[in-house]
Amino acid sequence: NAGVTQTPKFRVLKTGQSMTLLCAQDMNHEYMYWYRQDPGMGLRLIHYSVGEGTTAKGEVPDGYNVSRLKKQNFLLGLESAAPSQTSVYFCASSYYWGQVGSNQPQHFGDGTRLSIL
Amino acid sequence: AQSVSQHNHHVILSEAASLELGCNYSYGGTVNLFWYVQYPGQHLQLLLKYFSGDPLVKGIKGFEAEFIKSKFSFNLRKPSVQWSDTAEYFCAVNAGDSSYKLIFGSGTRLLVRP
Numbered sequence: 001n002a003g004v005t006q007t008p009k010f011r012v013l014k015t016g017q018s019m020t021l022l023c024a025q026d027m028n029h030e031y032m033y034w035y036r037q038d039p040g041m042g043l044r045l046i047h048y049s050v051g052e053g054t055t056a057k058g059e060v061p062d063g064y065n066v067s068r069l070k071k072q073n074f075l076l077g078l079e080s081a082a083p084s085q086t087s088v089y090f091c092a093s094s095y096y097w098g099q100v101g102s103n104q105p106q107h108f109g110d111g112t113r114l115s116i117l
Numbered sequence: 118a119q120s121v122s123q124h125n126h127h128v129i130l131s132e133a134a135s136l137e138l139g140c141n142y143s144y145g146g147t148v149n150l151f152w153y154v155q156y157p158g159q160h161l162q163l164l165l166k167y168f169s170g171d172p173l174v175k176g177i178k179g180f181e182a183e184f185i186k187s188k189f190s191f192n193l194r195k196p197s198v199q200w201s202d203t204a205e206y207f208c209a210v211n212a213g214d215s216s217y218k219l220i221f222g223s224g225t226r227l228l229v230r231p
Binding site for chain 1: 121123126151153159160161162163166207218219221222223224
């Protein structure tokens with residue numbers, strides 16, 4: 001049981017390049033999330049998904065796109081990378097217990113360290 | 118807007134010292150509260166959670182937290198820290214009107230000296 005797996009673990013991009021981060025979970029969770037972690041700012045939600053085929057914006061969605069074509073996968077895309085997107089990106093997933101407010105706790109992947117030059 | 122404040126950004130303790138990390142949130146309705154820990158180079162792991170019931174919650178590795186609704190607080194405590202507790206600790210809130218989201222505090226870096 002791998003839990004939440006993120007690929008790649010490290011990546012260096014040049015400004016303007018595009019790339020996709022992959023998140024896969026094997027826990028049959030309904031909800032999936034992408035966060036970025038920056039020093040002194042905790043984790044900020046970029047986008048999230050409440051089920052296959054659905055996505056929604058989080059706190060800091062600009063410059064990112066996501067897709068949830070399969071329940072177990074949640075992809076985060078950077079259309080045109082900028083230095084401000086240098087960060088550590090975490091994917092998380094959580095189960096749906098059937099009640100509002102009870103889709104926690106979230107299970108996190110190991111993170112992707114992304115540097116934009 | 119909902120927010121979470123962790124006022125201690127860096128804490129340095131010696132082994133066997135007691136720990137208390139502060140967490141305050143701003144939301145007037147029903148909340149679910151969490152503490153996550155991130156050991157160096159690792160992902161976030163759930164330390165403990167509060168959904169309802171007894172406001173004193175016990176988690177893994179001897180940690181506990183107390184939910185005080187009147188103070189909008191959920192402070193983390195441990196009576197005697199160990200060197201292996203060196204990590205970054207995040208308080209998080211899941212509010213009733215945004216059930217899909219966790220709002221994280223900025224984190225507290227704890228360094229325990231042997």
